[in-house]
Amino acid sequence: MNETDLALLKAKYPTKTALATELINLEAILNLPKSTEAFISDIHGEYDAFQHVLRSGSGNVKQKVAALFAGKMTKNKISNFSFLIYYPKERLTAIKKRYASNEELCQWYLDTFTRLISLLHFVSTKYTRSKVRKALKPEFVYITEELLYADLDSVDKLQYYSKITENIITLGQADAFIIATCHSIQQLVVDHLHIVGDIYDRGPYPDKIMERLMQHHSLDIQWGNHDILWLGAVSGSQLCLANLLRICARYNNLSIIEDAYGINLRHLALFAEKHYQDNPAFQPKLMHNERPLSAAEKLQITQIHQAIAVIQFKLEGPAIARRPEFNMAHRAMLDKIDYAKQTIELKGKTYQLENTCFQTIDPKAPYQLTPEEQDLIDQLTTAFMQSDKLRRHMAFLVKKGSMYLTYNDNLIFHGCIPVDDKGKFQTFRLNGKDYAGPELLTVFEKNLRESFAYPHTTNDQATDLLWYLWTGPLSPLFGKHDMTTFERYFIADKETHFEAPNAYYRLRHETWFVDQLLEAFGLDPNTGHIINGHTPVKKGQSPIMADRKMLVIDGGFSKPYHKTTGIGGYTLLYNSYGMQLVTHQPFTSRADAIANLTDIISTKRVVDQVSHRKMVAQTDIGKKLIKQVRLLKELMLTK
Template sequence: MSYTQELLREKFPAKQDVVTEITNLEAILNLPKATEHFVSDVHGEYNAFDHTLRNGSGNVKQKINENFGGRLTPRNIQEFATLIYYPEDKLAYRKKNVATQDELDQWYLNTIARLVEVLKITATKYTRSKVRKAMDPNYVYITEELLYNDQQELDKRNYYNQILHNLVALHQADEFITVTCYTIQRLVVDHLHVIGDIYDRGPAPDKIMDTLMKYHSVDIQWGNHDIIWLGAVSGSALCIMNLLRICARYNNLSIIEDAYGINLRHLSMFAEQNYTDIKAFRPKTIEDSEVISADERKQITQIHQAVAMIQFKLEGQICQRHPEFKMNNIVLLDKINYENGTIKIGDKTYPLTCDCFSTIDPKDPYKLTAEEEKVTRSLLDSFENAAKLRKHLNFMMDKGSMYKCYNGNLLFHGCIPVQKDGSFQLFEFDGKKYQGKGLLDFFEKQLRKAYSEPQKNDDLATDMVWYLWQGPLSPLFGKHAMTTFARYFIEDEDIHVEKKNAYYNLRKEEWFCRKLLNEFGLNADEGHVINGHTPVKKGSQPIMANKKMIVIDGGYSKAYQPTTGIGGYTLLYNSYGLQLVTHHPFTSKEDAIKNGRDILSTRRVVNQELKRQTVADTDTGREIKEKLQILRNMLADYKQS
């Protein structure tokens, strides 16, 4: 008898228990497939991300339109939708703008009745048990009485109406409306997929992580920008310098200090002593960002230079430790002529646009100074002991993976490294070769090892985490090299080019996407590959390869929106098929509440199922079928005994 069989026998010890469970599971298999929600590359843009979760990428409003399209005006539909998104704020705004108490009471009665109607629609895909778990425990009885009774029946109408009136008379209307709105949000999407890059660029990745930790069902496919944060708490000084450089570049050092409580005072003092105000290292800002003072800008610029110089030195050290990484093209400090301010790369010599090399010894350019060693050691200690950061990244590791096969689709952030002919590229290490799915499995094993056993000294697993950030065969990077140094110091833009892996051309081809699905054991006729990582530029298409490839990085990050022209893509997968959702750039929560501004733009059907999918067609359905077979065997045993 298997372990699963033993557990089921303990849980269902009697014949009637087994009959009841078989009946329950068979019924569940016939429910419609619940909705999956896909987001990617949110890059710290909490407000836009939060709004997208609250409206279910337009799912909430669609439910309202389906039920109230002929009964409410478009303006009232939007007002009602905004209430469901932001119940506390919308209630407060409503009460400030109501004329009389009688008018408010009537609004309460109408609103509660409408909310119950929407709740009925969203609850139809689930068992009563699952719906009950989504409700606020304090209001389960009242909600179920309203939800499962037909107020149109004369015998029940007075009963139903009295419950509504009591909620108002007993001053429970605000709380009931609030919890019901959150129940609707909870039920409108059953599962969330985050296809990488929660961190960097935007101002509040910590708030995104707090939200995900409270979310009812979620998985994460790690992105390259997530990796450097995971590497930072795994003991990679090089990952720390990269993330600090990016935070400085985008004026986001407050994430480090204010959100995660990591003290940068030592680093700041070191930077002030050794660096000046150089334009190339000033923080990037966007039009609606907070204006920073000249002194603050100078301080960030100095920190930016300090961590960049340490980064370049540590890159040289890691490439010397691991020649098998084949990354000597980024090792450049020994190629500089410090006397005449030039650098030789290959056969060409380039003038350097600025000079901030005071901490570099030309005779030993990759050696850290004593003070740089001290600063680096201090930062390693601080990142290791940052409790809130560790909590967030523990969750990311627990819910995360390099890729996910889910309901027939293949989800991963970046790419599968391939040659131009579509053959998988080989990563050779320690006498072994890794490619395709095996390459992703190998890197995930290294990351989990590095994270579970943090090292402050150089070790292979931790160095591998950094390789995931910018290695030429990293599935999360997907380019031949990261030209960071050149972008700071060399004017010639030809040397800035980062050549993409052949994957990014081949993913437009259906045969190649089918090959990927087969590599991961999925049905190539039915499955899709879902990517993030590369912003879909204006004029380009997010749906490729005869609908086998879907790229949903559309510009959550404000830094990318001039390139993409939109505010991001998301994807919905329900019982009817896949829909790509295009969003307008998000303005503000206040704009949504006061003016009913939504960020949903348009929906595009990717594919439509000929037959509406049920739970039986999902991964959960397959698990239920396996359980049912065991239960039927148990029932047969009970009948014979």
């Protein structure tokens, strides 16, 4: 023990009794069962579906209700009670309408109090009392603890407990108490949350998701490629900003920019209206249940979509030229076009272009922004960097986020680890040094944090690397050789649309390869798993690979993916008994879920089951506690 550690411990535990008390507490905690972790990936702005999964604990709440009340509740009653816990405020409104008399309602309240306290006790048994107390709402801590730890066999206190519950009702606190208790149950059912990337883009409410995550009691985030665009825009990357706006226009989500983050797009709309017309390739993609757009709305979005796409393609050329280390010269498109013939030459083959919108491009200087375009992108960059709400959300994303995480024997990252066909780490050369494997992810993270802390609009290296993370051939978040955005807009031949995936996506089915990765990141292949998002699991494919060591949990929260996946997403639960993969059906709507008790949990599949329950001592937190116990015991010897 060094002198600093010794001094700190002596100050915190000045007596032998204080030391002994802490040792007793810590060694007892080490013998509690491991708490439950939940893994969610690729939320893509689908706030209501995300909220439902979060409130239900990926189905864990209903599982606990069914286990506790087996033989006492019918299947229908289990569902009703579970939905009360998911949506207590809304369900209370509906339930109270059923009771004609106050006496009947009071009886329902008393029965519900008893059931909720029983469930709260059931889900809190593997936690210390102090941890349970932190999960209770402060205004009801005293009442809840009295009921939670009640000795119902004691005749002397039965009237005491009865008076507590009666007064909750007579003093008008019944609804507030139920809501508070339901929220405590939600928190205790899942102790820690892992978000495995892509909170942003496609869906309409990423801002609401961020607000909800900022209220969560315990979580971490592994950045996804779509999250990087928003981090990049706030850090001054005009390329990230242009891509972000293009995607919002493509999926009819420009309201996120204006309504959620207060960024005015009027100048962009006026510029687009002046220079662009209707174009079928740039019309917004609408989901089947979205409000139909008027002709004027549809035209405006189509024009904006073209304007920002052209600005993006213009910005790409100079970035590729100033960063030869990115090896992306083949992705600079505008100088490969024959503007007179409206053709382009790619890989020695000439293609006819269609749906073109090149009216602001000077064929002699194709990457030169017009003065209007330059002014426009500069204004937008300033607006993004100065949006207080967006900056607050991105600061949280940076604080809680990382490129990868090792946690309780699991290696968690969004996309891939770039490798060649034989599984050897591919190297990315930066400033004269080669980076590969874990070091590659670390250097990207270092540059991301630097860019966010010191925003630049002058295309410094750290900012350019943010754009590379979105689209670069060795980006662990993208995981493909090319992003064929240009080809998908303007070339009919679908062969040009193909985006060759990194060899990682083929090799991750192989046990030897997954073992190799786990070892490279310091984990034991005999107990470890890799958990990914990023790639939707198509119909007929399994998300469980490599002898159950590789788990891909992007089943498709995003509605555009539902046709491909046939489901509404995967989530993963990891408790003291092992891992369960949860399959979700597509979420209809919050209103439907509340009114009709429409759940989206369809199946749970055991991925890994342990022969002996995993205890806190076997977790990462346990390792820290064991080290602390050792230090405390050393200090005891000096007393």
